[in-house]
Amino acid sequence: MTKVIRILAVDDDVHMLNFVAAELRQAGYEVVQVTSGEEALLRIESETMNLAVVDVMMPGIDGFELTQILRTEYDLPVILLTARHHIEDKERGFLAGSDDYLVKPFESKELLYRVKAILRRYNHPENDLLTIGSLTIDLKSYEARSTNGTLLTPLKEFELLSLLASQPNQVLSRDLMIERIWGIDFQGDEQTVNVHINRLRQRLERFAPDVQIITVRGVGYKIEVVR
Incomplete structure (x- = not known):
């Protein structure tokens, strides 16, 4: 819990x-x-x-x-x-x-x-584990685990996955993702987010198919569990 x-x-x-x-x-x-x-x-x-x-x-x-x-x-x-x-x-x-x-x-x-x-x-650490569906995300070891094993991802993909999983079923804008993951001084554009999201989707399809990243047209993305 x-x-x-x-x-x-x-x-x-x-x-x-x-x-x-x-x-x-x-x-x-x-x-x-x-x-x-x-x-x-x-x-x-x-x-x-x-x-x-x-x-x-x-x-x-x-x-x-x-x-x-x-x-x-x-x-x-x-x-x-x-x-x-x-x-x-x-x-x-x-x-x-x-x-x-x-x-x-x-x-x-x-x-x-x-x-x-x-x-x-003050010994009130934040929870180091996020759980969504069959997926457990370890914020300390930068690993995602499921019954299919351990998923190792590039750092930015891991940070994106963690950000989405920390707020399941909530739509996060691309601008917010850029600010949180790449910083407000990032010179790239939204396409960077899209590329990373697509790679994450491919990994999740093989690794935790019950966890899906959904596109909300004109806004951004959300992560949810598909039963």
Whole structure:
């Protein structure tokens, strides 16, 4: 059974809150969204959290005060978000007990890298195995296994397969795949994704025929189990 990693996202800026929550959910985390420090403390009383992403500048209980409470009373790791660049604010954040600090604006990849690092540090590792149909994907060994044996693929194909399998039955756009697998600075085009997908399909036909990558015309691809 996949272990659920639940992250508390706290920000009075609804647009930023929605952005952070969407990126974390896209990466496979469960997210609880709240718009104030007071609401955050109410939610943590009733739900188990593994990490908090907290905005500094909030009315009422601000990010510094909330961080101190979360660290001292709940031993919860915290990433602070701020629009400020002053070193004094960073120092105050770390003194309050934050584990990391991100200055807005930031790229989603940077947030996700820091979340993963902190979860590893606090012994809340992400699940290293993905299972879909007869296929088991080992994110540590970069191997896919089924009853037909072990499938070894080039790295980009493995990363594409893992990305699709992490969100079964959900359509992922080609643009998203390019950003996640090749990076936002990639100079190629969508045809690169198509070529890799076609190769993956050929491998899966022989190796795990119950797992299929479906084309959604004009959008992208999804992976699903065919019974």
